[in-house]
Amino acid sequence: MNRTQPTWHADESLLTAYLDGRTSAAVSASVEQHLVRCGQCRSGVRQLSDPVPFQGIWDSIVTDISAPAPTRLEVFLRHLGLADRDVVLVRSTPAVQGAWVLGILLCLLFATIAAASGAAYGSLLFLWTAPLVPVLAVAMSFGPHADPSWELAVASPSSPVRLILLRSGAVIATAVPLSALAGAVLPGSPWASIAWLMPSLAGVALTLALATWWPVTHAGAGVALAWTAVSGATAADGYRSSVGSATVELLSADVLPVYLVIAVVAGAVFAVRSDRLSHFGEFS
Amino acid sequence: MSTISSTSVMFTGVTRRYGNSTALDHVDLSLQPGVTGLLGPNGAGKTTLLRLLGTVLAPTEGRCRILGLDPGSHEDRTEIRRSLGYLPQEAGYPRGFTAFQFVDYVAALKEWTDRSQRHAEVRRVLALVGMEELAGTKMRRLSGGQRRRVALAQAFLGSPELLVLDEPTNGLDPEQRASLRGVLSDLARRATVLLATHQTEDVAALCERVVVLDSGRVRYDGPVRELVAQAAGRVWLADEESPSALSSWRVGTGRYRHVAHEAPLGAELAEPTLEDAYLLLRGGQADDAVAGMTA
Ligand SMILES: Nc1ncnc2c1ncn2[C@@H]1O[C@H](COP(=O)(O)OP(=O)(O)O)[C@@H](O)[C@H]1O
Ligand SMILES: [Mg+2]
Ligand SMILES: [Zn+2]
Numbered sequence: 001m002n003r004t005q006p007t008w009h010a011d012e013s014l015l016t017a018y019l020d021g022r023t024s025a026a027v028s029a030s031v032e033q034h035l036v037r038c039g040q041c042r043s044g045v046r047q048l049s050d051p052v053p054f055q056g057i058w059d060s061i062v063t064d065i066s067a068p069a070p071t072r073l074e075v076f077l078r079h080l081g082l083a084d085r086d087v088v089l090v091r092s093t094p095a096v097q098g099a100w101v102l103g104i105l106l107c108l109l110f111a112t113i114a115a116a117s118g119a120a121y122g123s124l125l126f127l128w129t130a131p132l133v134p135v136l137a138v139a140m141s142f143g144p145h146a147d148p149s150w151e152l153a154v155a156s157p158s159s160p161v162r163l164i165l166l167r168s169g170a171v172i173a174t175a176v177p178l179s180a181l182a183g184a185v186l187p188g189s190p191w192a193s194i195a196w197l198m199p200s201l202a203g204v205a206l207t208l209a210l211a212t213w214w215p216v217t218h219a220g221a222g223v224a225l226a227w228t229a230v231s232g233a234t235a236a237d238g239y240r241s242s243v244g245s246a247t248v249e250l251l252s253a254d255v256l257p258v259y260l261v262i263a264v265v266a267g268a269v270f271a272v273r274s275d276r277l278s279h280f281g282e283f284s
Numbered sequence: 285m286s287t288i289s290s291t292s293v294m295f296t297g298v299t300r301r302y303g304n305s306t307a308l309d310h311v312d313l314s315l316q317p318g319v320t321g322l323l324g325p326n327g328a329g330k331t332t333l334l335r336l337l338g339t340v341l342a343p344t345e346g347r348c349r350i351l352g353l354d355p356g357s358h359e360d361r362t363e364i365r366r367s368l369g370y371l372p373q374e375a376g377y378p379r380g381f382t383a384f385q386f387v388d389y390v391a392a393l394k395e396w397t398d399r400s401q402r403h404a405e406v407r408r409v410l411a412l413v414g415m416e417e418l419a420g421t422k423m424r425r426l427s428g429g430q431r432r433r434v435a436l437a438q439a440f441l442g443s444p445e446l447l448v449l450d451e452p453t454n455g456l457d458p459e460q461r462a463s464l465r466g467v468l469s470d471l472a473r474r475a476t477v478l479l480a481t482h483q484t485e486d487v488a489a490l491c492e493r494v495v496v497l498d499s500g501r502v503r504y505d506g507p508v509r510e511l512v513a514q515a516a517g518r519v520w521l522a523d524e525e526s527p528s529a530l531s532s533w534r535v536g537t538g539r540y541r542h543v544a545h546e547a548p549l550g551a552e553l554a555e556p557t558l559e560d561a562y563l564l565l566r567g568g569q570a571d572d573a574v575a576g577m578t579a
Contacts, residue, residue, distance in 0.1 A: 148376020
């Protein structure tokens, strides 16, 4: 349709030299660039060359020129041993782009400000935000509200569950190290900078399970509100007795198994009900 | 003419409701290879019907068979999706993607695992819609028509047996429409194509058969030329406006074209077009909608 007209054409002697491999690398490259654009010279080449091998050469030229160079993220994911197709799927995660990165930076900023403003207050703020980061990121990584091409994903033979788990995995893999880094900046027990992983895990599993009933954005918001209520109430209790004990209470050895149970039950619910995610309209 | 075995889609009594409103009302539809147009005004239920065909929506009532399979079963649905090319009404793209990356992503969703084969296929479909030279351009920097063509390209991946296209010509200029016709008639030699549109020109240009949908019901289903023939003797040219006509409008020559059951004063018969036939068909059921269209 909208072809830009080349301003020059390769003559027969140049094309013959190119086909015989007698042109320099620079000349070959510019002939190839031209052939990609110019149907006239392409048919010239076709006439000059044995048609069968030419098609193969042509295909490889076109593939090389058109395939975009892999991004650093893609190279990294391939190093981790992810299959090429999964790398392409992960790259489409809406939350891995833009808004999500901003969210992580904000979280880090929060934690740093909090750390500077005093230990007890700082750990509380951190405890409240850190588990929310993966939850909100997962909520922003699939579904009609977050992914403008979600309807296409649903209409494809790939299981939406696979896509969701790949994307959630990508999100968690980005969120956890960064939040852990932020946690390490904070004064106080090093235990707290690891233990918050339990409520995040429960929150993510709960969000996925609830997404089989409601849009995932609503599910994520609900879980975030619930967590805010729980940590707020515990903090209020903590202030009445001794400031800072809220952190200890929410992450105490008695409470951690509760998160684990929530995560396991929610994971099972998601597994059983995940078929519902293979429709689009019900969740739009 | 067509045998049972060549029927690729069979909908019987299909109803779809959204809460209390009924978007599709007991629709019967069977499709065979070839290009079928789904014509109807906005809100007629076209997108809903196409979403059912695209297996992304389930019917409230009725029986659906697609490519001999049941979209209600998980395994069959996956199997249908392997043979389906689907262009949603609003086909968004992941943020920051180029045309190539977007089509490559859909190809990955469609289980093209081998990287170089997948890339060759992406090139092929981008070339089909004339977008190979803009393959490296970010989607957001393309024009509306160019984006529509890239979205169309993904539907052609793997030359699917069933093509479901929702308003594929949105944003395309006449030349691009003509080239789309070439691609579709090529594919339709073995594939079943259903394309939804609210424009009669699309159906006249692209389709052999037309299904007219209005308020969730099928108003006409048959060859395009038979629908046009229904308007024979009902289309008139005259120098004056006619208040009794179902619809009247001024044409380029300065005369008035009327679609009417009775001859307006001093009028002569004219050759009907699909648009006339469509107006006539809708005129019988929805006078206000027709009045809106002739304004
Ligand atoms: N997701 C939805 N929720 C509620 N109503 C809907 C939804 N999608 C479509 N409708 C309603 O169903 C009817 C048919 O819509 P649609 O299938 O989009 O028609 P068309 O594509 O012909 O314009 C309209 O009245 C529309 O408002
Ligand atoms: Mg529509
Ligand atoms: Zn040339």
